[in-house]
């Protein structure tokens with residue numbers, strides 16, 4: 001395993017932002033990961049864990065050591081699947097569905113690695129990772145302790161977990177409980193409509209196909225069009241406040257959640273007339289208002305200005321502070 005100095009991360013994040021890592025390495029085994037973590041300890045370097053870079057915004061250069069997890073391997077023990085952290089998530093979904101195991105089909109085509117999936121408890125179309133989760137293995141970077149976390153210890157919540165709050169753990173393996181018996185979740189009307197239109201019976205494969213089709217229509221493919229998916233979180237308001245907003249915007253798109261109402265950030269941004277709005281090479285997608293696209297060579301300053309305009313317009317018109325969904329690096333960096 002080689003540790004390199006002053007490495008560009010432009011091709012290692014799906015927004016293609018150009019920032020450099022002071023130190024950088026890719027690890028393919030747990031032993032190499034331990035070696036890299038020890039190097040960081042000895043040189044007093046902060047470690048940043050990296051997967052496929054599909055949920056990060058590189059706002060500036062990163063001090064310390066960036067470790068890209070590329071540890072491969074999937075094993076299956078009856079209906080339990082153990083997948084290494086460096087595996088591609090969608091490839092895992094395809095292989096489990098292809099082997100007749102149900103459970104991950106609704107999570108098809110989510111970009112990124114298996115190791116990053118628990119960090120924000122990835123979810124889509126009525127299913128979250130935590131619904132299928134048994135345990136994970138992780139390494140505590142400051143002490144090199146190796147630990148297995150049971151589900152209850154992971155503090156899973158909506159797009160959240162212990163590992164989002166505490167980045168001292170690097171996840172090396174995830175174990176999931178799948179099923180040979182169909183327990184498909186078809187609550188999302190688009191899935192049912194797709195199956196009907198294409199005369200498909202309900203199966204893991206047909207649902208994964210429907211989900212992939214719906215996603216590809218709505219979201220740009222980050223391997224061809226640089227983006228990080230939803231750039232802003234859907235704001236959650238107390239019911240009373242949401243009602244006041246709904247009075248001013250009768251068509252407001254909102255959903256019941258515990259503690260109030262979740263508003264569609266995409267709808268809000270669309271209402272501000274910001275679809276297609278651009279600053280330099282960054283543009284709000286005209287397909288989906290939550291997605292910001294780098295048309296190539298976009299700079300951090302252009303992105304920050306675009307984000308400022310979107311946030312300011314929504315705040316000024318609706319009084320809501322939109323929060324950014326992907327993790328911003330370096331830690332503690334505030335977009336001006």
Ligand SMILES: Cc1cc2nc3c(=O)[nH]c(=O)nc-3n(C[C@H](O)[C@H](O)[C@H](O)COP(=O)(O)OP(=O)(O)OC[C@H]3O[C@@H](n4cnc5c(N)ncnc54)[C@H](O)[C@@H]3O)c2cc1C
Pocket residue numbers: 014048049050051052053054055056069085110111112113114115116117119120121122123124163167169170171172219220221222227228229230327
């Ligand atoms: C087009 C598009 C659509 C998306 N759709 C969805 C969706 O439907 N649902 C959803 O939930 N998300 C979605 N996302 C977000 C993204 O796919 C997930 O967050 C994914 O899990 C990120 O994986 P990654 O390997 O790219 O992580 P990275 O972007 O590399 O890292 C994300 C965070 O996880 C940490 N991390 C990475 N690997 C590890 C590890 N092994 N151990 C500990 N911490 C680690 C990083 O330090 C960072 O804080 C979408 C993104 C895109 C671009």
